[in-house]
Amino acid sequence: MKVFQAIEERRAVKHYQADSEMPAEDFKKIMSAVIxxxxxxxxxxxxxxxxxxxxxxxxxxxxxxxQEQVAAASELVILCADINAWNDRPERYVANSPQETQDMLLPMMEAFYSGKEQIQRDEAMRSCGIAAQTMMLAAKGLGYDSCPMVGFDREELARLIRLPQGYVIAMMIAIGKAEKAAYPRGGQLPLEEVLCENHF
Structure with missing residues (x-):
């Protein structure tokens, strides 16, 4: 499927074929794109x-x-983020870069995140948001539907998945074959209402 077609056809599907299983190679292909x-x-x-x-x-x-899709979809993935990943062996993130790049980026990373809890959390959540969109478009490209979800008891879900200290739950994504089509789009704002040039 072409990327623009996947973007247009991706919808938050709520009802899934409960007996549909995703082949292991499809799941691996989706996750290989996500990372x-x-x-x-x-x-x-x-x-x-x-x-x-x-x-x-x-x-x-x-x-x-x-919510039925949690149990009925072929796959359920919970996207979490390690808020302190910036400070966890950061040399790993630049290991394949030239030495001069490493020498520049590692101090920059320290200065950007150290002592700035809001930025640490914001960046982790942004990363999950980008990964979530990749996941949903990759799934659509393989003929699957998906549903991003933030409607859940966060404390209970954290308990159920044994969420480590310093981690945050961003969302869940259900993926599978639709049993029923998504509802019609609720109403997209016109582009001219959301796109400004140079300033508001």
Whole structure:
């Protein structure tokens, strides 16, 4: 599927064929695309929880206020972020760069994030957002539908997935074959209302 077609056809699908399974090679292909998503300083904050256990899915469904797609979709991926990834062996993120680039970027990274908790969290969430869009478009490109989700009890979900200290949950994404089409688009704002030039 062409990229613009995938963008146009990607919708938040709520109802999935519960008996549809995703071949392992398709899941690997999607995730291999996801980890190519850009991140600031190549930090790669994202951590992904693939929920394959049916009992665990049912518990997560309860934490998501009974939303059917949590249990019915072929795949459920929880996108989390390590807020402190910037300070976790940062030399890993520039290991393939020339030495002069490493010598420049590592101090820059330290200066950019150190002591700035809001920036640390914002950057981690931005990274997850970019990865999420890559995931949904890659899935659509392979003929799957998806649904990004933020409607859940965050504390309960954190408990269920044993979220480590210093991590944050960005969203969940259900992926599978649609049982029913998405509702019509609610109404896109016109481009001229959201696009400015040079300033507001």
């Amino acid at each position: 190519l998503s850009p991140t600031s300083y190549n930090i790669q904050h994202w951590r992904f929880i693939r929920v394959t256990d049916k009992v665990h899915r049912d518990k997560i469904k309860e934490a998501a206020w009974g």
